[in-house]
Amino acid sequence: DSGVTQTPKHLITATGQRVTLRCSPRSGDLSVYWYQQSLDQGLQFLIQYYNGEERAKGNILERFSAQQFPDLHSELNLSSLELGDSALYFCASSATGWPPLHFGNGTRLTVT
Amino acid sequence: GIQVEQSPPDLILQEGANSTLRCNFSDSVNNLQWFHQNPWGQLINLFYIPSGTKQNGRLSATTVATERYSLLYISSSQTTDSGVYFCAVLNYGQNFVFGPGTRLSVLP
Numbered sequence: 001d002s003g004v005t006q007t008p009k010h011l012i013t014a015t016g017q018r019v020t021l022r023c024s025p026r027s028g029d030l031s032v033y034w035y036q037q038s039l040d041q042g043l044q045f046l047i048q049y050y051n052g053e054e055r056a057k058g059n060i061l062e063r064f065s066a067q068q069f070p071d072l073h074s075e076l077n078l079s080s081l082e083l084g085d086s087a088l089y090f091c092a093s094s095a096t097g098w099p100p101l102h103f104g105n106g107t108r109l110t111v112t
Numbered sequence: 113g114i115q116v117e118q119s120p121p122d123l124i125l126q127e128g129a130n131s132t133l134r135c136n137f138s139d140s141v142n143n144l145q146w147f148h149q150n151p152w153g154q155l156i157n158l159f160y161i162p163s164g165t166k167q168n169g170r171l172s173a174t175t176v177a178t179e180r181y182s183l184l185y186i187s188s189s190q191t192t193d194s195g196v197y198f199c200a201v202l203n204y205g206q207n208f209v210f211g212p213g214t215r216l217s218v219l220p
Contacts, residue, residue, distance in 0.1 A: 002156075002157065033208070035210075042212055042213070043198065043200075043210040045207045045208060045209070045210075048207075058207050088153055090155060098143060098202070099143040099144075099145055099160060099202055099208060100143075100145055100157060100160035101145065101157070101200075101208065102157055103147070103154075103155040103156075103157070105153070105154050106153055106154070106155070108153070
């Protein structure tokens with residue numbers, strides 16, 4: 001058990017809808033990362049927060065947004081969902097904002 | 113940005129065999145991790161190894177940062193070792209980049 005908690009584990013929704021994925025980092029970790037893993041794209045970095053502030057941004061679509069709250073948990077919001085957004089979404093945390101990263105078990109999103 | 117390559121892309125072993133997985137990267141890095149993604153999709157942290165050699169049971173890893181590669185050794189493989197092995201690298205000012213992975217199948 002990595003200590004990183006992601007909810008929900010599975011999510012099935014329709015195109016055009018909006019969903020929120022939640023991540024609680026390991027106790028004491030200040031940084032949260034979001035990754036998307038789809039079949040044909042591998043593991044793609046989306047965004048990183050450190051102590052509530054955005055630190056780095058990757059290939060995150062404009063339809064997606066994220067934030068890290070004062071209690072350090074993070075949410076990833078996905079809107080106007082498309083079939084191609086179906087993927088496994090991982091959250092990871094680290095103590096300092098640098099590796100090593102510890103990953104949660106992911107949220108499997110299916111858009112129908 | 114940094115390019116990460118892993119070889120071989122696929123590997124099939126008989127239980128008990130040994131294997132070596134390789135990760136090459138295109139630029140100098142300050143951080144490198146190896147992960148195992150099991151058949152249930154969980155990403156498990158194996159090693160944080162920006163340089164040098166580490167061992168954990170049947171697994172060991174070596175990173176030669178000056179030559180831009182890392183190796184993951186699996187000895188006496190077991191069926192539970194099956195899955196995809198990823199290396200991920202980071203250089204300051206860049207994002208943590210994953211390689212495409214090596215898919216390992218260990219047959220009983």
